[in-house]
Amino acid sequence: MSHQSGDKPQSAIARFIDALEENIIAGILGAMTLITFFNVVLRYVFNQSFIWGLEVVLILFAWLVLLGISYGFKKNTHLGVDAVTNMLPERGKRIMAILAALACVIYAALLMKGAWDYWAPFAALQPTEGRWFPTGFTENTRDRAFYMTDQVPMLEMFRWLEDAINYGDTYDKLPRVVPYFILPFGCGLILLRVVQATIRIIKGEQLSLIVSHEAEDDVERVAAELNTAGLNKE
Known part of the structure; x- marks a missing residue:
């Protein structure tokens, strides 16, 4: 099993960032579920709906994925x-892992x-x-700052964009500059994390960019521990 970054003691800041990311991802998934649920109830029970519901769910899904x-x-x-x-020897596996990471x-x-x-x-900036x-x-380059979403209501917290862009x-x-912000932000995070993972692979702290059979190993280890605990109780 490769050594993951999570195997090392984490600083308080790292734990906070991990918890923040996990809570944001879970919150987005929860919001998508709730909006969809309430829209279904409104449509079939009250013959009403959040007109912006589908668009918001699509936006949240993009944020969730990235x-x-x-x-x-x-x-x-x-x-x-x-x-x-x-099927490769250990040296070959390491070389292929580094090449794949660089790609x-x-x-x-x-x-x-x-x-x-x-x-x-969309942010009145230049590509x-x-x-x-x-x-x-x-x-x-002709800016697109005036482009708006189809149905999502304007939030007061973003009124400053009117004067800014x-x-x-x-x-x-x-x-659209607001929901589309996930594109540079999310892709920037992906680039950062891939570079970090590549460095770990080069240093020998991680085997590859994929989980491989480590999940299976963990499941087998936990199953063995549970079996051992069961035998001890008997």
């Missing part, structure tokens, strides 16, 4: 296929560039130049 991907890299819980690499770093960097370039105009990797920022014009609905 935050979950980054957290999975952080905790090394992503699944993968290792049937071929398991993921490149992919995550490309993903981050694409995420920024898509989100930036980057360069087809693959950023070589600077473009000029005179929309030239003082009011928003009738929530501007």
Whole structure:
């Protein structure tokens, strides 16, 4: 079994960040469930509905996916296929793990560039130049700060965006810059966690970017402990 970052004693800050991420992910999943449940009840019992319900659930799902991907890299819980690499000697496994991790770093960097370039105009910012990797920022790109969501009501806490990016014009609905913020933020977290995991692999603290058979090993270990505890009671 590879040594995970979670096996080491964590600082108070690290534990706080872990708890914060877990609670945010759980909160998003809970909010999606509640909104969907209440919408179903309203529709079939009262012939009413939250008109913004579906759009909010779709937005929350995007946040859930991107935050979950980054957290999975952080905790090394992503699944993968290792049937071929398991046939290699230990040195070969390590080389393949490093190459795979470096490929993921490149992919995550490309993903981050694409995420920024898509989100930036909605924030009245400039996307980057360069087809693959950023070589600077473009000029005179038409901003999309005035774009709004279809049905999500405007929240008062975001009124400051009207003066900051929309030239003082009011928003009738929530501007897209808010829900789309998960693109650069989530992809930035993914890039950070993949780089951190790659460093752990190079240092020998982690075997690969996938959980492999470690989950099975943990299940077998817990089952053995339970069986032992049962025998001791008898």
